[in-house]
Amino acid sequence: MATTFAKAAESVEHAARLENVSKSFAAPGGQQLVLDDITLDVAPGEFVTLLGASGCGKSTLLNLVAGLDRPTAGSITTDGRPALMFQEHALFPWLTAGKNIELALRLRGVAKPERRGRAEELLELVRLKGAYGKRVHELSGGMRQRVAMARALAQESNLLLMDEPFAALDAITRDVLHDELTRIWQETGVSVLFVTHNVREAVRLAQRVVLLSSRPGRVARQWTVDIPQPRRIEDAPVAELSLEITEVLRGEIRRHGQH
Amino acid sequence: MASTETKTAQGAELAGVEAGLDALEAADSGRTPFRQTFVSKILPPAVAVVLVLLAWQALITFKVVDDPTKLPSPSDVGAAFKDAWLQGDLLGYIWTSVSRGLLGFLFALAIGTPLGLLVARVKSVRAAIGPVLSGLQSLPSVAWVPPAVVWLGLNNSMMYAVILLGAVPSIANGLVSGIDQVPPLYLRAGRTMGASGLKGAWHIVLPAALPGYLAGLKQGWAFSWRSLMAAEIIASSPDLGIGLGALLENGRNALDMAMVFEAIFLILFVGIAIDLLIFSPVERWVLRSRGLLVRN
Numbered sequence: 312m313a314t315t316f317a318k319a320a321e322s323v324e325h326a327a328r329l330e331n332v333s334k335s336f337a338a339p340g341g342q343q344l345v346l347d348d349i350t351l352d353v354a355p356g357e358f359v360t361l362l363g364a365s366g367c368g369k370s371t372l373l374n375l376v377a378g379l380d381r382p383t384a385g386s387i388t389t390d391g392r393p394a395l396m397f398q399e400h401a402l403f404p405w406l407t408a409g410k411n412i413e414l415a416l417r418l419r420g421v422a423k424p425e426r427r428g429r430a431e432e433l434l435e436l437v438r439l440k441g442a443y444g445k446r447v448h449e450l451s452g453g454m455r456q457r458v459a460m461a462r463a464l465a466q467e468s469n470l471l472l473m474d475e476p477f478a479a480l481d482a483i484t485r486d487v488l489h490d491e492l493t494r495i496w497q498e499t500g501v502s503v504l505f506v507t508h509n510v511r512e513a514v515r516l517a518q519r520v521v522l523l524s525s526r527p528g529r530v531a532r533q534w535t536v537d538i539p540q541p542r543r544i545e546d547a548p549v550a551e552l553s554l555e556i557t558e559v560l561r562g563e564i565r566r567h568g569q570h
Numbered sequence: 571m572a573s574t575e576t577k578t579a580q581g582a583e584l585a586g587v588e589a590g591l592d593a594l595e596a597a598d599s600g601r602t603p604f605r606q607t608f609v610s611k612i613l614p615p616a617v618a619v620v621l622v623l624l625a626w627q628a629l630i631t632f633k634v635v636d637d638p639t640k641l642p643s644p645s646d647v648g649a650a651f652k653d654a655w656l657q658g659d660l661l662g663y664i665w666t667s668v669s670r671g672l673l674g675f676l677f678a679l680a681i682g683t684p685l686g687l688l689v690a691r692v693k694s695v696r697a698a699i700g701p702v703l704s705g706l707q708s709l710p711s712v713a714w715v716p717p718a719v720v721w722l723g724l725n726n727s728m729m730y731a732v733i734l735l736g737a738v739p740s741i742a743n744g745l746v747s748g749i750d751q752v753p754p755l756y757l758r759a760g761r762t763m764g765a766s767g768l769k770g771a772w773h774i775v776l777p778a779a780l781p782g783y784l785a786g787l788k789q790g791w792a793f794s795w796r797s798l799m800a801a802e803i804i805a806s807s808p809d810l811g812i813g814l815g816a817l818l819e820n821g822r823n824a825l826d827m828a829m830v831f832e833a834i835f836l837i838l839f840v841g842i843a844i845d846l847l848i849f850s851p852v853e854r855w856v857l858r859s860r861g862l863l864v865r866n
Contacts, residue, residue, distance in 0.1 A: 377762050394762065401759035404860040405777040414773060418764040438588055448861020451595030453588075466763060484591055490584050 316378065316392050325388070326470040326502035327353040327376055332385035334371055345371050347527035348385070353502050355390070355469065360505045360513035360520050362556070364564050368528035369506040373472050376504065393470040393504075394463035398478050400455035402447045408458045409434065409443030415465035433461040436495060453484035457491065464499065473505040477512070486544060489515055493540055510560065511553045515544045520556060524563045531563055642828040647835070650828040659812075663833075667798060667813035668840060670726065674733030675794045681734065682741030682790065686783075689742060690749040691771075700746070703739050711736030711793060712800035724807040729798060736797030737790040744786010748779030780856055788849045795841045814840065 334346040345368040353359050363369050374380040376387055377395045402411050412430040421429060434442055437457040447455060456476055463471055477485045493516065496503055507513050513520045517536050524531040534556060538548045627644055628634075635641040642650075654660040688695045689703060714735045715728075722728040752775055760766070760774035802815020810816065814837045821829030857863040 379758055379761060392762075392764065395759075397755065397759065399755055401755050403756060403759075403774070403777070404862075405780065405856075414765075415763050418769065418773070438585055439592075446859060446861060451592060453595065454592055462763075484595075487584065487588050487591060491588070494581070494584075 316389055324355070325352050325390070326355050326357065327351075327387070327389045327393070327504060329372075329376070330386050332372075332375065332382045332387060334368065334375060334380075334383050344527040346375075346382075347529050349523075349528065349530055351521060351530065353470065353504055356500045356502055358496055358503045358505070358516060358518045360507055360517035361523060362507060362510060362513045362520055362560070363523035363528065364508060364525050364560065366525040366528075367523040369508075369523060370474055372523075372528065373474050373504070373506055376470075377472055390469040392466070392468060393472050394466040394468040395472045396456075396459055396463045396474065396476045398475045400447070400452075400459040402455060402459055402462070404447045406447075407443065408439065408445045408447065408450065411447070411458060412462045412465045415462045419466060429465070430461075433465055434458070436464065436498070437461045437491065451484075452480050453488060456480065456488060460492070460495070464495070464501070469502060471501050471503045473503060475507055476505075478507070478509070485512075489544065490541065492516065493542075497540070510557050511544050511549060514538075514549050514553045514556065515542055522556065522560060522563070525567060532559055639825055639827055642831055646828040647831045650826075650832040654832065663812055663814055663817050664836060664840060666811045667802065667815065667837075668844070670729055670813065671733070671791075671795050671798050671840075671844075674730045674798065675737060675791055677730060678734050678737035678741055678790055678794060679787070682738040682786075683745060683783075685738065686742035686745030686749075686786070690746045696746075703742055703746075706735075706739040707743060710800075711797035712804070714797070715801050715804045718801070719805050724805050724810065726810070728805065729801050729810075732797045732801040733794045736793040740790040740793050741786050744789065745779065745783045748782020748786070749775060751782055752778040781853075781860070781862065784849070784853045784856060788845065788853065791844060791849060792841065795837075795844070799837055 329349055329351045332346060332349045333344065335342040335344045337343075349372065351359075361369050361372065371380070373395065375382050376389060377393055378389075379395075402408070403414070406414060409427075409430045412433050413426045416426045416429055417423075431440075431443060434440060437460055439454060439457055439461070442450065442454065442458065447458075450458065459476070477488050480488065489512070492503075495501075503516075505513075505516060514536055520534045520536060522531045522533070523529065534552065536552060538546065538552070542549055623644055626641075629641065630643040638646065651660065654663070685703075689700055690696070711732055714732050718728045718731045718735075722731055756774055756778050757770065760770050765773045798813075799815045802810075802813045803819050806816045806819045812820070814833050817836070818830055818833035821827070821833055854863060
């Protein structure tokens with residue numbers, strides 16, 4: 312009935328394991344079931360996208376995995392505390408880009424002398440060398456999300472949760488960040504659970520796409536994506552699989568108009 | 571080998587595109603040239619002051635008001651300033667009031683801040699005294715002067731009591747609204763990073779609430795200064811020394827309108843000066859560093 316953050320010493324064969332997870336909220340006229348009996352594993356180093364239309368409870372699910380909320384039934388186990396990236400960058404405006412990253416390091420217990428160097432390394436990883444002293448408002452939307460990514464990586468979590476992190480960006484920047492995320496995922500070996508409502512984005516990025524149905528959210532279908540990386544969102548195999556998934560997704564959505 | 575080369579080439583290409591996007595989109599932040607600041611910020615109020623002085627002088631010159639005990643001429647008031655300065659009293663008047671005001675404000679700060687924290691964070695405390703605290707803001711603090719005189723007598727502690735009653739609610743309320751307005755997203759982001767409880771308060775809530783707190787401090791100072799002037803005008807006593815309020819009251823008793831005007835101008839100048847020299851720069855610095863100050 313709760314989210315358990317396993318200790319680092321335990322041998323874990325899953326970056327995250329969700330078993331029969333349900334979540335309901337109080338609503339006028341009783342409880343509203345948002346997530347229904349979700350069972351899902353994310354293997355270490357795996358990149359999984361959760362795909363669904365409005366009302367599938369994607370964000371609720373991520374909140375549960377992040378430990379920000381508790382499931383009504385079922386259990387969630389993660390390998391340590393997951394890092395979470397939001398649609399909005401959620402960087403703290405009273406700190407510089409570098410200090411935002413250092414705060415994550417500090418809260419993780421990294422000693423002061425090491426923080427600065429580590430923050431510079433992380434900025435270099437997201438190709439923002441020289442942005443250490445920049446204030447958040449001086450950065451573009453894409454740069455902010457990259458700093459947010461660096462801050463999430465600073466938590467050195469084995470699992471990175473991403474809640475539509477690129478949805479508010481323009482298409483060009485989003486494409487570039489897809490490439491960056493793929494590169495960083497391959498370089499760091501972190502597991503990613505990425506929530507989106509964009510089918511092509513899901514296929515472009517993931518090794519596995521999990522489609523959630525809406526109201527309540529259930530695992531409707533899963534696809535393994537074995538198109539080799541680096542992919543592009545325009546690649547024919549990406550488009551082909553996207554089309555197939557879109558058909559199923561539309562079928563799911565259509566059911567809601569029929570009563 | 572070939573694939574590594576392609577990968578490196580692609581990486582370089584990506585880095586290039588990214589650097590281009592960053593350069594295109596990053597906000598440009600520089601300082602406004604002084605000339606522009608002068609024309610847009612300094613010149614208009616200066617002109618307004620000159621116009622008021624001209625209108626005032628015109629009232630005297632054209633004998634619209636022909637009674638120096640009602641309206642002294644600008645030069646009379648200037649002479650009052652000059653006399654006070656030459657006798658070495660001017661700075662003394664200012665210092666008597668400013669030192670009281672600032673010390674009282676510091677007390678108010680020391681009491682209002684923890685009080686605001688308590689009200690913001692402890693539900694039962696908020697339910698109990700939150701409404702009273704907001705209500706007290708609309709009570710003119712001059713109302714506290716008579717009871718303060720009765721309880722504490724005609725001395726400095728009575729002045730400080732009046733200042734506290736005027737400023738503490740503003741400071742506490744500013745902090746409460748600052749904390750209430752912290753975006754929930756920051757709290758969630760903090761919690762996923764392990765900042766909850768006291769760590770969350772220190773690293774997330776307090777810095778995020780700083781703009782609201784500063785606005786409260788600014789208002790708190792304005793209320794401190796007003797309360798102090800009310801106290802000084804009502805409760806004048808030779809033991810208390812001559813502050814600006816007492817100066818005004820002395821001028822009225824001596825039917826010396828030039829002195830009354832002198833006191834009014836000093837009260838106004840000091841209030842504005844403290845705001846301009848202390849509170850505004852801090853507030854602007856905080857807002858600007860967070861990108862909350864739009865330059866136009």
